[in-house]
Amino acid sequence: MTHSVTFGKEDGPFYFQHIQRSGSFERTNHMHDVYELYYLYHGERMYFIKDHAYLITPGDLVLIKRRELHATADSDKLGHERVVMNFSESFLGSATVEIPYLLDAFAQGTPVLQLEPAFRPTVEAIFQKMMSEIKEPLLGQHFLLRQYLIELLLLTARYVRMHPVQAPEHLSPLHEKISKIVQYINAHYMENIRLEDVAERFHMNPTYVSRMFKRVTGFAFVEYIHLVRIQEAQRLLATTTIKVIDIADQVGFGSLVQFGRVFREICKTTPLRYRRASRM
Template sequence: MFRTVEFGNEEAGPFYLQHIRRPGAFERTQHVHELYELYYLYEGQRLYFVKDRSYQVLPGDLVLINRREVHGVSDFGTPGHERVVMNFSREFVAAMMEEAPFLLDGFAQPTPIVRLDLPPRREAEELLARMIREAETARLGQTLALRSLLGELLLFTARFVRTHRVPVPEHVSPIHRKISDIVRHLNVHYADTVRLNDLAAQFGISPPYLSRMFKEITGFSLVEYVQLVRVREAQRLLETTNDKVIAVAEQVGFGSLVQFGRVFRQLAKTTPLRYRQTARGKV
């Protein structure tokens, strides 16, 4: 059985909810965006790659993804799963945060995985069920109701992480740990020239195996991941410095302004100059 409930519209602003049950395999999805993401798994198993490592996600797990964090999810174990995912902007909860600035505490934890035991799991699922019911049918005050319920869920999460030890899960396997080490290396040395053979020799792994497992675990090819990290750092520099675009391109490791512009447009869906103007409120 395939079931889906979705909510998201211009009136609501940057807020999206989807509840879905899939009986079989589903292709990996991976991305980076400006919104917070909250994912809850009811049934099945998933493999989540977040920031610099992979995690096995089990029923009863909340996954909390901060803004601009690389993340992707894929099948793990027997295909088939049921989950709910929400994306929302800081602006969507800004009014609530004026009174409760701790609402997003769950997104600042050392691990994005919050594993709920039975009593809090029931509480979380009751909140999610109310949100899903509210999202099913358009009616008066729907956006207000969903914002209020999201606030309750974020409050539940903030309270949980303040009152419970949230351990960092073990790596799924040694190769997952190795790929995590490589990702952390790339996150620091993204501006250097990255060669597959050099990286493989440095981490004691054959180039073909490194290439294959990097793609399988992260969802990105090595080149795609390096470009993503470079563009993400370029966005930060465009927002926070007055450096010329060509200087930004050089700082993050692009060999030419043409290549930088092409890759930036592909990933950010705009030009570097337009991105800077928008980020500074000049458009």
């Protein structure tokens, strides 16, 4: 059974969804050009972000940076209630200039903030105001939603200054091993990375690496390599004037044709169109 309140599009300037699920929910993988905030009210979820797996429990606030690879999945306990928000800097308007530390919480050593119980009602009250505005929209709806988001970001920026956070320990030795493999890929994506070579480097069986990599990260081995390469290609397209053919080579693709095909599959557009759109 599922109950939800949704506003906007996931890839738009602002997206909000509050959802309650009573059973299993299939794993979802993401990489997008917007920031993401995820708050868990009840239940448990597994989250893989960048190169680390996390068990998310009630009161945890997850902060995902732009273009950061992440995946969610069921834990052993099924059923959960959460809020997820995606937003672009353009939605915040001039707020990031007026409040330069507004996005500080996204720059911490860990993307997961385990909020103290006394702080949770303050955060949940902001989500409640957003839901009320979405359910009964009145004049100035977008303005109020932006103000509530700014209030939340400001509170999280204050929170991380008063409560220094550290990355949690790995959930198991297997998670730690897969994390090291992910870190290796993140550092060597521009090279010709083969599953067999990686398995040998980490003294593991290739079939086992493939199966466990998928289980822990949510991504197939080759899929993850492609996503990391496209992630860097997006950055280069948006911030440099390097030719597309040179970017394809620089991020590790064997040919321009392969680069174009994978880029379209992931980004739903061509590299040149992405470059133009990123500069509008």
